[in-house]
């Protein structure tokens with residue numbers, strides 16, 4: 001059972017707290033989930049992209065070592081465009097960023113091709129606020145496949161649209177970087193997600209454009225997409241719960257490692273405004289390291305971090321007694 005009535009979760013000052021604080025809601029259409037409307041166009045696109053990525057994986061041994069390095073580099077830019085960009089900065093406002101950093105993160109976000117910043121943030125705020133109800137766009141109660149990618153292949157539940165109307169997105173509408181990214185979204189994706197990753201290995205070290213497209217373009221994109229989706233599927237199903245054992249989101253090591261710090265998902269749902277999305281700092285958390293480096297350069301500031309005391313008290317009150325990824329379980 002969900003046990004969110006024991007909160008307030010969020011002692012720190014948080015200007016969008018109301019947007020993501022879980023609320024207890026009745027499903028508007030209880031018991032009668034409308035029949036799923038499959039969107040065949042998305043199924044065809046996603047299947048083709050995955051086939052191309054699998055082909056790219058088989059091309060890997062024939063690509064040059066520098067191309068492997070570039071694949072890793074594009075993966076990290078893609079990942080940070082999601083984690084440091086749309087997730088921690090725009091959807092949660094867990095820190096503030098100066099214009100040059102926001103522009104960089106918006107470009108990296110287009111490289112990730114996961115919908116524009118405003119749409120992603122809207123779905124994500126709905127995911128936190130209406131977590132695991134029909135109004136959660138990727139409601140994990142509907143199973144692994146639905147929360148992983150099935151939700152992108154069917155029309156949304158009417159509750160997502162109805163309840164989602166209550167979300168305030170004015171902070172995003174007022175950020176010119178978000179507005180411009182939305183305006184130029186399609187060309188920016190074609191360039192950042194496909195042309196730029198293909199061009200660099202071809203131009204600078206003579207990799208074949210064919211290899212570069214399938215490896216640095218499709219293979220990198222689809223791996224990053226599935227890793228992101230794992231946060232919604234796997235990390236909502238498997239892992240331990242040091243902070244609140246009454247909710248499904250969990251601490252999952254594989255997801256944390258591959259999603260550059262985003263698998264501390266039990267912590268994140270309990271303390272959504274913490275810029276580290278974790279009790280810890282740089283531990284398996286490249287995103288926090290990146291934001292801290294930007295802080296040193298003066299480009300990131302006002303980082304929100306929960307106090308040790310608040311975290312400790314919450315663990316005592318609602319945690320399952322485990323620590324970290326569950327390697328240390330406290331005796332009763």
Ligand code: ST9
Nearest residue numbers: 079114115122123126152155156161164165228231259262
């Ligand atoms: C993708 C996104 O992959 C992945 C997001 C993952 C999130 C992960 C979060 C985890 C934490 C962070 C971890 C980071 C880890 C990173 C690691 C990196 C390595 N609120 O959507 P429409 C209303 S995208 C309020 O068309 P349909 C609204 O009025 C992949 N209102 O619904 C809207 O109109 P408008 C590539 C809402 O028709 C209207 O409904 N992209 C909300 O049912 C219609 O909206 C794709 O594959 C809301 N939340 O269609 C495209 N939602 O927009 C996929 C809707 O005009 N999308 N409304 O205001 C689609 O094709 C469609 O959205 C659909 C649903 C078929 C899925």
Ligand code: ZN
Nearest residue numbers: 231232249265
């Ligand atoms: Zn979640």
Ligand code: ZN
Nearest residue numbers: 092124268272
């Ligand atoms: Zn979040």
